[in-house]
Amino acid sequence: MNLEISYGEFGVKPPVIKPIPEFLLEVTEEGIRELISKHYDAIKESDIMPLFPKNREEFEQAKVNSADFFIQICGGEAYFTKNRGAPRMVGRHAPFRIDAKARQIWLELYKPLLEELRESGVTETSLYSFWNYLNVFSIWMINIK
Ligand code: HEM
Numbered sequence: 179m180n181l182e183i184s185y186g187e188f189g190v191k192p193p194v195i196k197p198i199p200e201f202l203l204e205v206t207e208e209g210i211r212e213l214i215s216k217h218y219d220a221i222k223e224s225d226i227m228p229l230f231p232k233n234r235e236e237f238e239q240a241k242v243n244s245a246d247f248f249i250q251i252c253g254g255e256a257y258f259t260k261n262r263g264a265p266r267m268v269g270r271h272a273p274f275r276i277d278a279k280a281r282q283i284w285l286e287l288y289k290p291l292l293e294e295l296r297e298s299g300v301t302e303t304s305l306y307s308f309w310n311y312l313n314v315f316s317i318w319m320i321n322i323k
Pocket of ligand 1 (some may be wrong): 285
């Protein structure tokens with residue numbers, strides 16, 4: 179697959195398209211929880227680790243909150259809204275200093291995980307749809323120059 183990272187900078191908010199329903203159907207809720215868990219574990223070993231909770235329980239809870247969000251945005255149960263309230267993603271990221279480099283690292287860490295899903299039989303159409311969502315919406319989260 180050719181998972182390209184679009185140029186992104188502070189202040190730019192390109193239109194976002196949610197992942198197609200096939201992504202959740204193919205990957206399943208459990209698969210999304212596993213994907214998010216692996217992404218957070220990869221973050222732990224990366225240069226953006228200082229942005230994330232140091233406490234083990236908080237870190238594990240962050241995985242749950244994030245997976246709740248992604249299941250919801252992919253068309254599944256509204257777990258995030260139920261457990262955390264309105265998504266307000268830009269506002270929720272405001273306390274963290276996220277620059278273009280941090281976004282790039284965050285996205286890079288998804289690439290091998292999406293390759294794994296492809297190898298396990300998830301269609302490229304679904305994976306590209308999910309990737310495009312991450313690629314574009316992550317630009318919104320950049321909050322410093
Ligand atoms: C651009 C790179 C990004 C960085 C560096 C980043 C960083 C963070 C950090 C530090 C937190 C707080 C700790 C935590 O709860 O995990 C967080 C929370 C979260 N992030 Fe991100 N994030 C990024 C992009 C995104 C994107 C694109 C999404 C959604 C598509 C997203 C969804 C979430 C969710 C759902 C939470 C939990 C919020 C809550 O429960 O209050 N993040 N992120």
